[in-house]
Amino acid sequence: MEMSETFAATVAGVAPVIWLVGALEMHQYAKRRADESRALEKLYAEGRAAAEGGDPGTVREAIRLMQERVEPVLASAESNMTLRKAVYSLWAVVVAALLAAESGSLMWLATGGGTESGLAWLCLVALVAGFAAVTSLPVIVTYVEMEQAIKRRREHAGNIAALLAAERRSQAGPSEPPAGA
Structure with a gap:
C-alpha cells in the first residue's frame, strides 16, 4: 500500500468528518452524565431543604425519602464509571490516530508526497478505527x-412485591399458630 494523491485527499476530507461525528456523540454522552449529576444535586438539595428546621421525625423522614430517591441515581452513576472511563480512553486514542492521519495526509499533499507506505497504513487504520468508534x-x-x-427495574419490582406482601400480612392481622404446635 502506498500513498497517492487521491488517498491523501480522501483522508484529509474524511478524518475531520469522523472526528466531528465522534465529538458530537461524546458531547451527548457527557451531557447525559452531567444531567445525571444535576439530578443528583437537585435530590440532595430537596432533601436538605425538607430536613432543615423540622422536628426529628420530619428530618428522619426527609432523610429516608432522599436516600430512597438518591440511591438508584447514585448506583447507576457508579456502575457506569468503568464504562465511562473506557469510552473516553478509547475515544482519546481514536482522536490521536485521526489527528496523526489528518496531519500526515495534509503534510504529504503539501510537500508533493512520495510513496510512504507507513503513512498510508496509519491513515487506513485511523479511519477504520474512527468509523468503528463512531458506530460501535x-x-x-x-x-x-x-x-x-x-436490572434496576427487576430490583424495583422485587422491592415492590416485598412491600405489597408485607402490607398484606399486616392487614391480615396476627397469624394463628399451626395446629399441633
Missing part, C-alpha cells in the same frame, strides 16, 4: 445502559 461506541453504551436499567 454508541451501540455498546446503549446496550450496557439498557441492561442496567432492566
Whole structure:
C-alpha cells in the first residue's frame, strides 16, 4: 500500500468528518452524565431543604425519602464509571490516530508526497478505527445502559412485591399458630 494523491485527499476530507461525528456523540454522552449529576444535586438539595428546621421525625423522614430517591441515581452513576472511563480512553486514542492521519495526509499533499507506505497504513487504520468508534461506541453504551436499567427495574419490582406482601400480612392481622404446635 502506498500513498497517492487521491488517498491523501480522501483522508484529509474524511478524518475531520469522523472526528466531528465522534465529538458530537461524546458531547451527548457527557451531557447525559452531567444531567445525571444535576439530578443528583437537585435530590440532595430537596432533601436538605425538607430536613432543615423540622422536628426529628420530619428530618428522619426527609432523610429516608432522599436516600430512597438518591440511591438508584447514585448506583447507576457508579456502575457506569468503568464504562465511562473506557469510552473516553478509547475515544482519546481514536482522536490521536485521526489527528496523526489528518496531519500526515495534509503534510504529504503539501510537500508533493512520495510513496510512504507507513503513512498510508496509519491513515487506513485511523479511519477504520474512527468509523468503528463512531458506530460501535454508541451501540455498546446503549446496550450496557439498557441492561442496567432492566436490572434496576427487576430490583424495583422485587422491592415492590416485598412491600405489597408485607402490607398484606399486616392487614391480615396476627397469624394463628399451626395446629399441633
